[in-house]
Amino acid sequence: MDTSLKILVIDETPIRRAILESGLKEAGFSNVTTLDTPTALVQQIYAIDPDVVLIDLENPSRDVLEQMFQMSRAVRRPIAMFVEKSDKATIEAAIEAGVSAYIVDGLKKERVRPILEMTVSRFRAFDRLRTELEETKSALKDRKVIEKAKGILMKTRGLDEAAAYALLRKTAMGQGKRLAEIAEGLISTFDLLKE
């Protein structure tokens, strides 16, 4: 693997940028620069003069790179999107993961593929991380709601904690709903009746 390639990462998400940078460095690519702001992107790319540019698809500055296809006069080394007719799967995987790659003209595709594969796997890892974080947040919220609903049942019906929980569970199962949904319904009904 050719680890001397100069890689530029453009990503406004700090955690993902860090994940990708560390992944590339662990794989031996020591020449990695990261950019978070799209300001004066073209000038920055000229100054950095990268072999490979990686940019996330949530970034509107992708269209700025697109123009660099066109400006062969002004650019020392023309940049093109990493595309290989024979390797559509790689492009599909990258787009689905949310990233695209641009390379300087004349660079052998085999030298870039390992970088792209690493990037795609790190983008997916970030996605999993984000999903897990959201799940954790919503689980925490569910638990709070269920606690509150239990409290209402204990107070209004004189149940102990175990019985209140059992009643919520039985109702949820009977209606084919999630426990947290039943708890939420109970809380809003209780709030209505309270007035």
Next chain:
Amino acid sequence: MHEPRSRGGNGERIVNAGFIPLLDCAPFVIAKERGFDRKFGVTLQLHREVSWANIRDKLDLGAFDCAHMLAPMPIAAMLGLGRATEPVIVPMSLSLNGNAITVSQALYADMCIADAAAVHRGGMAAARALAEVVDRRAELGREPLTLGMVYPFSCHNYDLRFWLASAGIDPDNDVNLVVVPPPLLADSLKAGRVDGFCVGQPWNSVAVAQGHGVIVATKNELWPLSPEKVLGVREDWAKANGELLADVIRALTLACEWLDVPENRRETAAILSDHAYVGVSQEILLRPLTGNLARGGAEPEIADPDAVVFYRHTANFPWRSHAVWMITQMIRWAQAREPFDILALADRVYRPDLYRAAVAELGMAVPESDYKREGAAASLDQKASFFGEAGFDPRAAISYLRGLPIRAAAADLDAFAARNG
């Protein structure tokens, strides 16, 4: 990803459409929000994107079945410019006009010093004032002006270049043309990173409302009723899903008809202001939607009911003459250099046959011809105008190119002429 995935589990006909948050994404939004899609048994699923490159790639890979596209994009795709993709065709147009050229307050002041009357007249005349500013800066050894647009294959790029060249400004040498994503344009103007830009609405009106920009030309002043956004679909998808595509065309056409009822424009602004769509305030969206444009600076408001057109003036018909003009600009600025048959390309990309067949059952009048002379007056009370010239004849593309004053040398017109007898 190319297998038809348009049918959901229970026979539901789902169509995934990508769009960019601009005023002229309205046909998709209204088709969905007002239920024109379901009228034809289609469920539109809309996907907001941040770049035209994403639109191109996701349409190519089948993540989208159709998309809101800049009219030159499908032509560029067919020519393999920028990045080669699966062939994309245009079975209908979505809108006319809607663009404008806006300059910073500082540049506006310089232009007024150079030729206040020309700035005041606006449109093609304003370019003459700009030319004087460009010359003066060159004499004083100052940096050339930086002007923004949104994508290399866009009418914005070609409009801006045409406007500049008409006044003797070479867009590739006398100014610095850059791509700036539309939502960043107003800030770039404020920060002085760009001195002016050509962009679709509402971003011109945003710059004016924020006090950073002055509109010096609208697209309707340059080329009345000119093409802007189109419906783009992959050619293979269109072949495999003929009836579904016809229903999408019908739904979008009815949405466009609804959009052009003046009383509906206020509701349109309310719907588009949602962050899922354009995410710009109703007040600003209403400017181009009602045609009461504030120009900014010391300039009076413009009252132009055709500031953006979705249905009237046969706006949805995909004129092949539109395609031919865009192709001439690709050649003019050397985006396309290898010679090819211009009319054959226009015929393959622009598909009025599909549009006619789809709307036949709606009982709408449709032009019989696929080509027209561009720039002809749309009605008696309008003046014929085409970038200040008499008009554009799509059958004489090469001689038209030869007559244009500034042109990038890289495309060999003799070689093109040999392929376009």
